[in-house]
Amino acid sequence: MEWLSKIVDLAKIPTKFIGSVAVVCAIVLLLPEPALEKVALLQIREDFGQYFGLGLLISSSILLIELGIWVHRRVRAYYAGRWLKQHIREHLNGLDVSEKAVLREFFLASARTIKLPIEQPAVSSLMNAGVLEQSSTLGSRTTVGSIFSVSLSDETEAHLNPELVDIDQFVLHTDDGKWYLSEEGQQWVLNNRPSFMHELQRHLAVMEGRFW
Structure with a gap:
């Protein structure tokens, strides 16, 4: 499908324009004669009908190719997203x-x-797996590596829980369904x-600018 996309891109013609050409050609070719006479197009169809037919064929073909490329990309993105989500869940486990x-x-x-040094092996591994995502382009250089803002990915946030990081034994639950770490748990962390x-x-x- 990529080679078809390159062929279409070479034309550098907007899809809306191609669609308009297809519609105009279809109108000239398919409207009944009385309707064409009212808009003074009947003689044009009789004189140049073969060109309108060729225009309809070419423009329709390009539109079908564009549609195929769009569907292909959507399907590929869907399965790539599914694979990534599964990969993240497996990595978390x-x-x-x-x-x-x-x-x-x-x-x-x-x-x-939070801010983390992205060159540290553990951080880098989590980012490569899609568990963490770099959320800023501005960072700073330190003795432990380049520091950037790093976020939990959507899939990670949905599945990460205390048990996965070995702190479930320190979790205390509240009446409203929330949880927090006990003092012992905070100290252990x-x-x-x-x-x-x-x-x-x-x-x-x-x-x-804080005192250390």
Whole structure:
């Protein structure tokens, strides 16, 4: 389908224009004679009917190709999206220790987006798997790597839970269906943070003008 797209692109003709040509050609060729006489087009059909027929054939073919390309892209995008969602769920169910530590930072911050060094192996692995997404183009260079705002992907946010990152034993539930970490759990998370977090927090504190 890609080669068809390139052929159509070479023409550089807007689809709306091609559609208009197809409609005009169809009107001239298919309207009954009395209707064409009223708009003074009957003689044109008689003199140039073969050209209108050729125009209808070519424009209709291009429109069909465009439709085929559009359907192909939509179907491919749909299955690619399904594959990515399945891949993310599988990755979440097989997180290693360092990846779990990174994801716990989102629970600790109670936020969907936090700043992380994207070159760190655990962060990079989560981003490559689609679990995390870079949400900004502006970052800063530090001793632990390039710091950017990183967010949980939609699929991750929908399926990430305390059990996947080994903190379910510290979860306390409220009457309104919400949950929070116990003090013991918060301390456990702090004691098991990624190795780069101390240096990252020091850097962020300096950037924000806070005393460290």
